[in-house]
Amino acid sequence: MYTLKNVTKQYPGKGRQVTALNDVTLDIPDGQLVAIQGPTGGGKSTLLQMLGALDRPTSGTVELEGSSLGRLADRRLTGIRGKEIGFVFQGFNLIPTLTALENVETALVPLGIPAAQRRERALKALESVGLADRGDHRPAELSGGQQQRVAIARALVKEPDVLLADEPTGNLDEETRDEIMDLLEGLWRDRGLTLVIVTHDSAVARRAQRRLHIKQGKVKEVA
Amino acid sequence: MFATYLRRELLGRRRQTIIIAIGMALAIALVIIVNSVAAGVKNAQAQVLQSVYGVGTDVTITKPVSAPKAGSTGAEGPRFDFGAGSGSDSGNGSRTVDSSHLSVGFGTSTMSDSALTKAEQTTGVAGASAALSLQDTSFKGTLPDFSRLRDDQPDNGQGSTQPNSGASNGGSNGGGSDGAGGSSFQVNSFSVLGIVPGGKPVGPVASTALAKGRTLASSDKGDDVAVLDASYAKSKSLSVGDSISIGGTDFKVVGTVKPTGSDSATASNVYIPLDVAQKLSSETGKLSTIYVTARSASDVDSLKTALQKTLPGYTVSTQADLASSVSGSLGSASQLVANLGTWLSVIVLAAAFLIAILFTISGVTRRTREFGTLKAIGWSNRRIVGQVAGESVVQGVLGGVAGIVIGLIGVLVVNVISPTLTGGVSRGGVGGALADGARRAFGGGGATSTGSTGGGGGFAARFGGGFGGALTGARSGAGSAAAQADLSAPVTVWIIVIAVGLAVLGGLLAGAIGGWRASRLRPAEALRSVQ
Numbered sequence: 001m002y003t004l005k006n007v008t009k010q011y012p013g014k015g016r017q018v019t020a021l022n023d024v025t026l027d028i029p030d031g032q033l034v035a036i037q038g039p040t041g042g043g044k045s046t047l048l049q050m051l052g053a054l055d056r057p058t059s060g061t062v063e064l065e066g067s068s069l070g071r072l073a074d075r076r077l078t079g080i081r082g083k084e085i086g087f088v089f090q091g092f093n094l095i096p097t098l099t100a101l102e103n104v105e106t107a108l109v110p111l112g113i114p115a116a117q118r119r120e121r122a123l124k125a126l127e128s129v130g131l132a133d134r135g136d137h138r139p140a141e142l143s144g145g146q147q148q149r150v151a152i153a154r155a156l157v158k159e160p161d162v163l164l165a166d167e168p169t170g171n172l173d174e175e176t177r178d179e180i181m182d183l184l185e186g187l188w189r190d191r192g193l194t195l196v197i198v199t200h201d202s203a204v205a206r207r208a209q210r211r212l213h214i215k216q217g218k219v220k221e222v223a
Numbered sequence: 224m225f226a227t228y229l230r231r232e233l234l235g236r237r238r239q240t241i242i243i244a245i246g247m248a249l250a251i252a253l254v255i256i257v258n259s260v261a262a263g264v265k266n267a268q269a270q271v272l273q274s275v276y277g278v279g280t281d282v283t284i285t286k287p288v289s290a291p292k293a294g295s296t297g298a299e300g301p302r303f304d305f306g307a308g309s310g311s312d313s314g315n316g317s318r319t320v321d322s323s324h325l326s327v328g329f330g331t332s333t334m335s336d337s338a339l340t341k342a343e344q345t346t347g348v349a350g351a352s353a354a355l356s357l358q359d360t361s362f363k364g365t366l367p368d369f370s371r372l373r374d375d376q377p378d379n380g381q382g383s384t385q386p387n388s389g390a391s392n393g394g395s396n397g398g399g400s401d402g403a404g405g406s407s408f409q410v411n412s413f414s415v416l417g418i419v420p421g422g423k424p425v426g427p428v429a430s431t432a433l434a435k436g437r438t439l440a441s442s443d444k445g446d447d448v449a450v451l452d453a454s455y456a457k458s459k460s461l462s463v464g465d466s467i468s469i470g471g472t473d474f475k476v477v478g479t480v481k482p483t484g485s486d487s488a489t490a491s492n493v494y495i496p497l498d499v500a501q502k503l504s505s506e507t508g509k510l511s512t513i514y515v516t517a518r519s520a521s522d523v524d525s526l527k528t529a530l531q532k533t534l535p536g537y538t539v540s541t542q543a544d545l546a547s548s549v550s551g552s553l554g555s556a557s558q559l560v561a562n563l564g565t566w567l568s569v570i571v572l573a574a575a576f577l578i579a580i581l582f583t584i585s586g587v588t589r590r591t592r593e594f595g596t597l598k599a600i601g602w603s604n605r606r607i608v609g610q611v612a613g614e615s616v617v618q619g620v621l622g623g624v625a626g627i628v629i630g631l632i633g634v635l636v637v638n639v640i641s642p643t644l645t646g647g648v649s650r651g652g653v654g655g656a657l658a659d660g661a662r663r664a665f666g667g668g669g670a671t672s673t674g675s676t677g678g679g680g681g682f683a684a685r686f687g688g689g690f691g692g693a694l695t696g697a698r699s700g701a702g703s704a705a706a707q708a709d710l711s712a713p714v715t716v717w718i719i720v721i722a723v724g725l726a727v728l729g730g731l732l733a734g735a736i737g738g739w740r741a742s743r744l745r746p747a748e749a750l751r752s753v754q
Contacts, residue, residue, distance in 0.1 A: 054599055055747035075603070082601020089750070093596040095228075097235030102227060109224045110601035118224075154600065 001162065001194045002028040002051060007060035008217075009046050020046035021057070022217030030161075033188055033195045035208035043217045044198045045166060051196060052085050052164045053077045065161075082110035086155030088184075090167035092147040094139040100150045101126060101135035107154045125157035126150070129183060145176035149183065156187060163188070165197045169204055181207055229613050239586060240618055243579045247622025247729055248629055250568070250575035251722045255630030257564040258721070259712035260637060264557045267644055267710055269542070280429070281517040282527055284342060285538045286334040323361035325415060325470025325504045331356050333509035338534055342513050345533045347526040349518040353510040354427070355417035355500045356491070359469050364408030413455065415469060416491035417500025420444055427490035436463035436478030443496050449474040453481040455492040469493065470503040556644055556710065575622070576729045583615050583737030591744060598746035608742050612734030619730025623723050630722065637712045644710050 009021040020043045028034055028051075038044050049055040050062050056070045063069070064084070069077065086107075094103045104122035113121070126132050129149040139147050148168060155163055165184065169177035181204055188195040197204065205211050211222035233240045312318055327333055336353065343351045418428055421441030434453040449467055456462060456479045466473045474495060482489045501507050517526045523541050530539045587594070594607055 049747045049750075052599065054750070055745070078598070078601055078603050081599060087596075087599050089596070091592070093592060093750075095593055095596075097231040098228065099231075102224075102231070105224060106228075106597065106602075107600050109606070110603065115224070158601075 001030045001032075001065065002026070003061075003063040004050070005061045005063075007050060007057045007062055009043075009050065009055070010058045019217050021050070023060070024217070024219050025060075026212075026219060028194060028196065030194055031192050033185070033207075033209045034197070034212060035205035035210070036196065036198045036212045036214055037200065037202070037205050037222070038214040042215045044214050047214060047219070048164050048166050048196065048198050051162070052087060053080050078110070082107075083158065084161050086158070086160040086163040088148070088151050088155050088163065088165040088168045090170040092139070092144070092151045092171070094147055094150055094154075096139055099136045099138055100131060100142065100146075103139070103150055104154045104157050107157050111158060121157055122153070125153040128156070128187070129153045143176075144172050145179060148172065148176075148180055152180070152183060152187070156191070159191070160193075162194045162196070165195070167198055167200065169199070169201060177201070177204070225610065225613065228610060229617060232614055233617060236586070239582050240621070243582050243615075243618045243733075244622035244625060246575040246578040247619050247726055248625035250572040250729075251623050251626025251726055252629035252633060253568045253571050254725060255627065255714070255718055255722050256633040256637070256712070257560060257568045258718045259634045259714050260556075260710070261560045261564065262715070262718075263637070263710050263712040264560050264644075266713070268557060280514045281523045281541065282515040282530060283540050284334075284338065284513040284515065284530060284534060285511065285540070286332040286536075287538050288332045318366045319364075320366060321361070321363045323359060323468060323471050325357050325359050325500075327504065327506060327509075327511065328356050328358040328414065331511050333506055333511050334513075334537065336508050336510050338537065339510060339513050341533050342515055342530060345526070345529050347518050347522050347529055348515055350516045351513055352419055353497070353513045354419075355497060355504070355506060355509060356511040357415040357417060357500055357504050357506075358412055359415050359493070360410070360412040361468070362408060362410055413492040415493045415495060415500060417497040417504075418494055420496045428494070430483050431480040431489045432483050434479040434481040436476070438478055438480070439494065439496060443477075444498055446496065447472055447474045447499060448477045448496070450478045450480055450494040451476055452489045452492050453479040467493065469495065472503060572725065572729075576732055579615060579619065579729050579733035580736050583611065583733040584740055587611060587737045587740045590741075592750070594741050594744055595746050595748075595750045598744070599750060604742040608734075608738030611738040611741050612731065615734030615737060616727060616730035619726045619728075619733070620723070622729075623726025626726065627719060627722055631714065634712045634714050637710065641709045641711060 004024055004026040007021055007024040007026075008019065010017045010019050012018075022043075024047065036044050036047060046055070050057055050069070051064075053064070053069050053072075061068050061070055064080065067080075069080070072080070094100075095106065098106070101119070101122050104125050105118050108118045108121060123132065123135060126135055129152050131146060131149050131153065134142060134146060134150075139150070142150065148171075152168075163184075168184065169180050172180060184195065184197070185207060187193065197208065199205055213220045213222050333355070339351060339353045342348060416427065418439065420439035420443040436450070439448065439450055449469065451461060451467070456476070459467075461467060461476055463476055463478060465476045467476055468474070474493075480489055480494070501509060515526070515530070517523050523543075527539050527541050531537075597607060598604075
């Protein structure tokens with residue numbers, strides 16, 4: 001699925017360049033569940049953004065199914081994000097003014113799907129995360145766990161190949177964390193997704209097939 | 224999704240929507256009110272100008288007034304000289320005098336009628352007519368028995384120059400208001416307009432309508448016939464068939480005219496044939512104003528230039544030039560609308576735009592994570608800019624609609640109150656300003672008179688050896704005319720279109736700036752900045 005070769009990412013910092021990723025070479029095969037751990041500021045989120053076609057490497061190449069993301073035009077990257085990659089964020093990132101159902105629908109907008117079909121698919125996605133009866137609720141009317149379920153439904157409604165989750169359980173209590181992890185794992189297994197989870201939580205990381213540790217921009221496999 | 228998202232955003236962020244809409248509404252309402260009041264004031268000005276200059280007059284030509292030389296009749300105004308034997312004996316030795324003058328109104332200047340021929344021959348002139356504006360001033364009173372006055376003061380040599388009227392010289396002279404040798408004088412004046420009889424109604428005549436009798440016909444040339452302003456005729460108890468003394472000659476009243484507008488009186492008290500007016504006032508071949516109709520309304524400015532070339536030294540004024548000479552409350556209203564109103568609308572509009580832009584930018588900044596997320600899930604920049612711009616435009620339009628409602632209510636209030644504006648026009652356009660100055664410089668009353676009947680002037684009598692009484696200052700407000708117009712503020716479709724256009728423009732401007740900010744957000748940075 002992903003092939004990263006000598007990927008370096010630098011940001012302009014205070015007076016000097018900050019190296020977030022330092023010469024990372026990595027392969028992520030199709031259908032793998034990968035957990036990325038590491039200290040804050042170690043480069044976890046930067047790596048996830050490279051994988052999610054949200055940012056370009058300073059040097060090196062990030063290939064997704066053979067196409068080099070760093071070389072594609074913004075419009076193409078937008079297209080790839082809209083079609084092939086699902087995102088789940090720590091802070092849920094739902095649109096506060098839209099209902100749960102409408103939030104899920106936003107993911108189908110870039111695909112140009114007609115409204116009725118969009119609604120139908122969004123409803124199904126909400127069903128698959130156990131929130132069929134909460135479609136007309138605003139995010140503020142839902143619990144943290146429910147909001148994350150809506151976010152997962154939004155990420156999966158377009159049936160992507162890859163799901164990238166950035167601290168998906170970071171804002172949740174242990175019980176809800178386990179529920180969300182059960183849900184993600186189930187979906188991963190059922191749909192044959194490639195699932196990359198960035199986490200601080202070893203309990204979450206332990207559920208992955210493969211664990212990576214990233215510190216000062218360097219990636220190491222954890223046995 | 225666009226509409227749903229837009230609706231949810233506007234309802235969800237109600238406070239922001241309301242503030243932007245209120246700002247826009249106030250601005251749009253102000254634009255509508257100022258615009259329609261300005262149109263109303265313009266109409267009122269046109270109405271005032273029409274009553275003075277006439278409908279269909281595009282250009283007026285006058286001769287600028289030059290400051291009269293000291294000692295000339297122009298400087299001293301109408302003058303009455305009475306010798307000791309003037310007037311008729313009233314029986315007790317005092318003498319009754321009655322004299323009247325028909326002369327060019329103070330503050331107006333005359334020109335040769337060759338100017339009319341030249342004007343008519345100028346390219347672009349469809350028609351031209353002329354009028355001679357005159358003032359009839361009459362002096363009526365009783366002079367004391369002058370021979371007794373002299374006898375009583377034998378020591379005074381060859382004629383006294385003392386300014387006493389003789390009233391203090393005992394009760395035996397008779398005459399005067401107290402019958403004891405005093406004097407009483409009546410000074411009266413009215414305006415007379417010499418017009419081409421039977422000619423095309425241009426100039427002031429064009430805004431009059433026949434009330435009774437008939438108007439002047441071309442057969443009236445050379446005849447002593449007059450048409451009176453209806454309200455003037457009423458005030459003097461004159462009617463068709465009566466006679467009126469003008470410049471010492473009796474004229475037969477053949478008709479009365481009333482104003483076509485809402486004014487109370489027409490431009491002049493009396494209308495007589497031009498040739499008769501010229502002869503009586505000893506102004507043969509002279510005119511005071513030429514009224515020109517342009518061949519095409521759009522060529523008025525070029526016609527003005529052509530006339531200025533043909534008639535150098537003359538004052539050529541278009542309706543637009545004349546509008547600036549409208550004074551009084553109408554002039555003030557026009558100034559207020561032009562200055563305060565326009566600037567206020569511009570400032571409020573700019574403030575409303577600024578509020579909309581600042582709120583949109585702050586909204587975009589607050590929604591950084593939202594837009595970052597949308598970009599992350601595949602929304603294109605164009606879609607996000609469209610969403611932001613759409614929200615702003617709808618906020619602007621909501622404000623615009625509210626503004627139109629408020630504005631129409633405001634206009635309705637203006638129309639219900641319908642304030643009456645009084646407009647004074649210095650006759651002779653630019654020359655009028657000079658006349659004003661001249662009036663001030665040479666004294667004399669009545670210059671501020673708002674009615675065209677004028678008023679009696681200052682009075683000074685000098686008693687010399689031969690009792691040469693010199694009367695100065697019996698001037699009226701011949702140089703000015705006034706009219707009233709009710710202010711009604713019309714609302715045109717264009718004002719509404721402009722208002723909606725401004726509201727959309729404000730929304731687009733705010734949306735474009737906000738959208739530009741949103742499009743510059745890089746998704747990775749947008750997400751990083753909040754995590």
